[in-house]
Amino acid sequence: MPTEASPALGAPDTWVAPLARALPALALGLLISFSQDHSAPLGLVSFGVFAVVTAAVLLAAALRADRAVRGLVLLQGIVTGLAGIAALVLPGGGIGYLVLVVSAWAIVAGALETVNGIRFRRARPAARDWLLTGALTVLLGLAFLLVPQDLRQVYEFEDKGQTISGVITADIVLVGILGAWAVIVGVQLAIATVTLRPVRAARSAEAAA
Template sequence: MEELARTWWVYLIRGLCALLFGLLALIWPGITLYALVVVFGVYAIANGVFELFSSGRGGARSWMVVSGVGSILIGAAVLLWPGITALVLLLLIAAWAVVVGILEIVAAIRLRRVAAGEWTFVVSGALAVLFGVLLFLWPVASAMAVLWLIGVMAILYGISLVAMAFRLRGVGFHRPGTSERPHPV
């Protein structure tokens, strides 16, 4: 848990990026497909890089590495083929969300043995899975509805990551059994 507490700021950055992505999708719903492709591709790569950086050591490490590499590969695929159709883009985003969500839930189950508060991983993972499943169920939804769905999901996901970041930061400040408060990183 101390390893995660030292990298609390990584979750904060991931959450803020998700919030920014979600707000942009809601503020400019008329965004072109090309711009959405680029924004999503960059976000998925950044999310994967930060997830790899925060994977640390321990039982959940391998799942977080797989999730991070998967995010980077999906983001790269989206950027390499910017002329992708809306349906294929939606299916890539749906697959990415389901895989990342499942891997975060698996990591939470592994973390419950060493730390309380793993529910934040479960919530963010469950939101990602729910979002992916909804996209798979209704892939022909209008572009406006999809942009709103993507925006709302990204905002909720970002809020859960920001909450987790501050929870982890609090763990770093209060070490059980001591009165010392370590200097924040």
């Protein structure tokens, strides 16, 4: 059965890693939320930048992690980096390419993080956050697969005597889902930062004693 190790600063068990992951996630969510352009190119470019930055955080955390968790975190970082590069090299790939890149990344990377959360749920305080983040990421991938790529819904309504109309398309829905996921995960990781910091301080005090 896995035993709890005393992780180095920056390892996935400490508050530094979730904080470093929360920042790009929140930046992605806010960018999409305040952008009027919810097109596939925006989704690919913004996701690509987010994924590359997150991959760097995961790889750095894996190098500082103990052997028990290093493998899956390292693999998660590699998968995330490849997804980010794939999104950035073909920003004009269209809605189908956006679905392919994001859904494949979300299901694989989310599953890896979920597995780590399940394995260490009784041994490491960070495991519950890995489990929650992984599950939310897998749900993102499934949501991307469930939205029809040819979705086109015309809407029209009256507001204060004016007729407002428009069209809801698949890229608008998918990029919006990506932004909502990023905000939720970013907030969840920020909360993890707050909850893990006292744990790190307690371990340091025990080590000093």
